[in-house]
Amino acid sequence: MNLSLACGCCGPSKLERHRQTTDAPIEANPEELQEMREQLAEIEQSLSRLWGPTIWSRTPECIQIRAEAADLIDRHFDGIVEQWGDSIDVILDGHSSYDQEGRRASLANALIRLVDHLRDPDDICTYVYLRRHCQEGMLARAKPSQFNTIHIALKQIILNHVKSTMTGPAMERVRDLVVAAIDERRLMVSQFYIESRERLLRESEEKYRNTIDHAPDPMYEIEPYTWIVIGMNAAAHQLHVTVDEAHEYETVIGRPLPDCVPPEVRSKVIESLEAGVVPVLRQGSTKISEFPIGPFFFDVNAALITYGKKQFVQMILRDVTQRRDMLDSLIKAERLAAAGTFAAGVAHEVNNPLASISSLVQSLLSGENDPQRRTSLHTILSQITRISSTLKDLMNFARPTTAQRKPIDVNGLVAETLRLVSYNKRFSGIRIEPILATDLRRVFADDNEIQQVLLNLLFNAADASPAEGAVIKVITENQRAGQGADKSRRVVIKVVDNGIGIPREHLERVFDPFFTTKPAGAGVGLGLSLCQRMILSNQGTIRVDSEVGRGTEVTITLAAAAEDSARVEHAASMAAS
Numbered sequence: 001m002n003l004s005l006a007c008g009c010c011g012p013s014k015l016e017r018h019r020q021t022t023d024a025p026i027e028a029n030p031e032e033l034q035e036m037r038e039q040l041a042e043i044e045q046s047l048s049r050l051w052g053p054t055i056w057s058r059t060p061e062c063i064q065i066r067a068e069a070a071d072l073i074d075r076h077f078d079g080i081v082e083q084w085g086d087s088i089d090v091i092l093d094g095h096s097s098y099d100q101e102g103r104r105a106s107l108a109n110a111l112i113r114l115v116d117h118l119r120d121p122d123d124i125c126t127y128v129y130l131r132r133h134c135q136e137g138m139l140a141r142a143k144p145s146q147f148n149t150i151h152i153a154l155k156q157i158i159l160n161h162v163k164s165t166m167t168g169p170a171m172e173r174v175r176d177l178v179v180a181a182i183d184e185r186r187l188m189v190s191q192f193y194i195e196s197r198e199r200l201l202r203e204s205e206e207k208y209r210n211t212i213d214h215a216p217d218p219m220y221e222i223e224p225y226t227w228i229v230i231g232m233n234a235a236a237h238q239l240h241v242t243v244d245e246a247h248e249y250e251t252v253i254g255r256p257l258p259d260c261v262p263p264e265v266r267s268k269v270i271e272s273l274e275a276g277v278v279p280v281l282r283q284g285s286t287k288i289s290e291f292p293i294g295p296f297f298f299d300v301n302a303a304l305i306t307y308g309k310k311q312f313v314q315m316i317l318r319d320v321t322q323r324r325d326m327l328d329s330l331i332k333a334e335r336l337a338a339a340g341t342f343a344a345g346v347a348h349e350v351n352n353p354l355a356s357i358s359s360l361v362q363s364l365l366s367g368e369n370d371p372q373r374r375t376s377l378h379t380i381l382s383q384i385t386r387i388s389s390t391l392k393d394l395m396n397f398a399r400p401t402t403a404q405r406k407p408i409d410v411n412g413l414v415a416e417t418l419r420l421v422s423y424n425k426r427f428s429g430i431r432i433e434p435i436l437a438t439d440l441r442r443v444f445a446d447d448n449e450i451q452q453v454l455l456n457l458l459f460n461a462a463d464a465s466p467a468e469g470a471v472i473k474v475i476t477e478n479q480r481a482g483q484g485a486d487k488s489r490r491v492v493i494k495v496v497d498n499g500i501g502i503p504r505e506h507l508e509r510v511f512d513p514f515f516t517t518k519p520a521g522a523g524v525g526l527g528l529s530l531c532q533r534m535i536l537s538n539q540g541t542i543r544v545d546s547e548v549g550r551g552t553e554v555t556i557t558l559a560a561a562a563e564d565s566a567r568v569e570h571a572a573s574m575a576a577s
Helices: 029-049 062-074 077-091 101-121 125-136 144-167 168-213 234-243 265-285 321-366 369-397 410-421 447-464 526-539 560-576
Strands: 219-222 231-234 285-292 296-307 310-319 407-409 431-436 443-444 471-478 490-497 541-547 553-559
Touching: 062 077, 062 101, 062 144, 062 168, 062 285, 077 101, 077 144, 077 219, 077 560, 101 168, 101 553, 125 168, 125 234, 144 234, 144 410, 219 234, 265 296, 296 490, 296 526, 310 321, 407 410, 407 447, 410 431, 410 471, 443 447, 443 553, 447 471, 447 490, 471 526, 526 541
Parallel strands: 431 471
Antiparallel strands: 219 231, 219 310, 285 296, 296 310, 407 443, 471 490, 490 553, 541 553
């Protein structure tokens, strides 16, 4: 560049009081403008106290000095832009993202807006552009130190022009004003940088929180050592609502996790925390497989998370209930196949000889007069009948028949079943209490299979009942609102006894084929497995709840017949109106 003037310019620029910018206009909304004006007012007050009202204020004298500085920049505009560009090349070591022409246009536009603000302090267009560039433009990608260095260079370039073209007190006034103007610019941009970084931080936190909150797996943030819940996502909230409706979302956070679960699983949760979370503090992470929570099973992954000088334990629960059910189904299918093969062989090898033995014993019985021998023969016949019954159970288990479903009256079926068992000696001394809903819907099911299920459950209840004070309740009711997903089309049947109960560790296996808690010779463990298969084939559900020493409750739900659901719903709506 051929320099000819003392200030470094090739020649004076054409004086233009109204230079026009060439970049795209940026508009700020009224709220943004008001915020910038408030920030600018605070900085003006600080600089006015530092430099004095003569140099930096809104007084006529200061406005005149601002105009002199603006005129000087206009006269040397092209030279200032060229020198500023050369300085930026040195500062950025040639790594500018703009070409020569684009960079000159960008610097020229910035200088035009600076001059406009010098002439009119209320013209803050320069800060509108700087704020936007700090948020999403060139300055958002630059370091604050680079911006400061670039504007220190601009200040020095303008000051060189001031010193080269002015003398005396006028030069000193313009010099000080230029320094104050660049300081104001740097302070405003520093605030813009802080705003931009705070906005990015808020957006990042919001993204993180929304990602966690919308994750399908329940997630907890737990304080180490105290087990206090300090955070949880929506899936964890829904899990608490599903498992224990007594606790609300707000009451979980801030409380120890064991206090926020149903009492029956509290000891298990404490054991798992001691076995899982405590090692996390030493190892950094751990995993617990198939942890039971209500009707669900979860793989629990725990990790120690550090942020700053603080730590928390993050627990992520992956629902593996479906996987567990699939594995159980595979195991049961294998057992079914084995039972089918076994049953077919047993039926072939045992039934024919057993029938011959039964016929022979009956023929001997008809001609036998000795009471002792007749008793022995009757005992043999009863045992043959028992063997035949076991073989029949095996065959039914291995080769299930197709359910013949139709609308049936559950109350009538219960009454008929109770009449049948009333003649059985097992129920001697047992009080049976039917509690039947008068407005019960009919169900869509196979009446023979449902009766078989009821008979099996009643026999089990009788076998488990105490010698004195035994009570068996058979309850029917329409499913209440809030029970299950299908609230209007289900019927509930409960068989409740006050017998010995089932140990908790055995509850998970009561539906397994060949599993039984009865004494040897009292059963082969197919009853509840057959019941479950029949209920499932009728689109129902069956659940066993029991406590040792207090009794057992078996709950069955069945789909209501469509017309009965409509009738009951219509009656309920009429009653409500």
